[in-house]
Amino acid sequence: MITIDNLAFSYGPVSVLENISMRIQPGSIYGLLGENGVGKTTLLTLLCGLKKPLNGKIDIDGYDPFDRKPGLLEQLYYLPDEVAPVNASAYDFAKETGVFWKGFSLEKFVQVLKEVEVDENQKMNAMSAGQLKKTYISFALACNARYYFMDEPTNGLDIPSKTQFRKAITKYTSEESAIVISTHQVRDLENIIDPVIILDKRDVLLQASIDEISEKLFFDYGTEIQPGALYLEQIPGGTIQVYPNTTGEESKVNMEALFNAVYKHKDVIKAMFKK
């Protein structure tokens, strides 16, 4: 389990994260959402030990990630937004690098790569940005890690590749894995992320499962405008409205509407989801 307590980080005088606390349990795909600059990428890099917290503590199964102990490193995989083009074929890269992860399977890598339609013999520094990203995604999934931190994994992927990514991530990750995906492309991933974490600079505005969200908020796609909606957006053929669920009726969570509702009514939402 990942425990984050009162985490703070700043770039010089510019504070990015303040007093962030949360728990991340294995067995879920967490969607990490937030406005530009709130520190989503920073949080992911702190979680995998690429940065040192200014204050507070991160504990991953008893490890401090900044200690960069091999015992923890072989249990996690960080997929950054931009990946390095290596001067090797995808197959050679995976064969040489994968040996460090205990659960790595070269067969699985080749299989995932085939599904995302990338040639395993192609040199990585000759690949397009999308192909390179897909190679790294395949490598990540073949590592069979316990913790995945993915920063904008669908950036640079074309529409079929986004579908392939969703399929691969649900098919090839273990139920024991915790996957944290930071993204702005909520529509690409809204069917697979559960729970949702919405981050603000100074706080975690929301950390709740899709069931909890749909239990407490109602997403109305009708045409009749409801008074007291937390968020209202006109769309062709109707509206999307978010308001407190007083009837207990279930509705399909719309991530964009949820995000906007949370940002518009931070205190109301926090109070609603306070545990």
Next chain:
Amino acid sequence: MNETFSFKRFGTYFKYDITRLWRKHSRAVILMGFSGVILYVVWVFFGLLFNQTYCGPALGARYAVFAIVALVLELYMTRFYGFLTDKKEGSDWILIPASKAEKFVSMLINTLIVIPVAFLVVSLGTDWLICLLDKTVGDPMMSGVTNLMANMQFDEADIVLMKEMMVSPAFFEALTIVSGFANYLFFLLCGICFKKNKIFYAILIIFGLSTVLSTLSAFIIPGLDLSNYQYADEETLKGLVRGIMITMYVVTTVLTLGLGWGVWRRISTIKH
């Protein structure tokens, strides 16, 4: 699991590291090693063009080029692990599941032994081959190195004198090697510290240090009354040499250890 150092994991990491170095830098190191061949071809070409005589470069010219290229290799040391400061490649390196100690030892072995030895083998090997095929170029550089090593086989009287000055021949040879290590470590450290213009900053630091040290010497040396030694007896002179030698040992050793510590500190705390 041994989180600090596992020989098995180190073996895996070392193989990975050396494969990466080979893939990225083998061409550059081999090219540097082939500088003697390039010199030979150019020399013969211009000899034929202007003098209509077939004659290869003499030992002195080959030594000069070898020395220049060896210096270039020192500067190039900034590049072997310079990728650590790159956000993408540096992050990947940090997150490879091997311990900091394993990564550090691999880095030292490659920088201080594998790369210089590879360069020496290619340089001296190609030079030996040229000398074998073309008798106009004279002795191979290797014979110069052999002569140098033979000269370092001190006779009994030298050894007695050296011991009196607290200098053992083995220590003298070790000092030469350790100073070489210090040079390589300095450029390695600059490579993993500076994000851009690594060679420029390394040279700038050398200039800066030289200026500071010369200024300090300018203050210190006038304070030393060297006229005391002008008519000094043998014992006093030996004492002076002993003092200088000890200072050299201490400074070189401290400098090398300090640079090694700097590299360790940098790779332990690098952030992206």
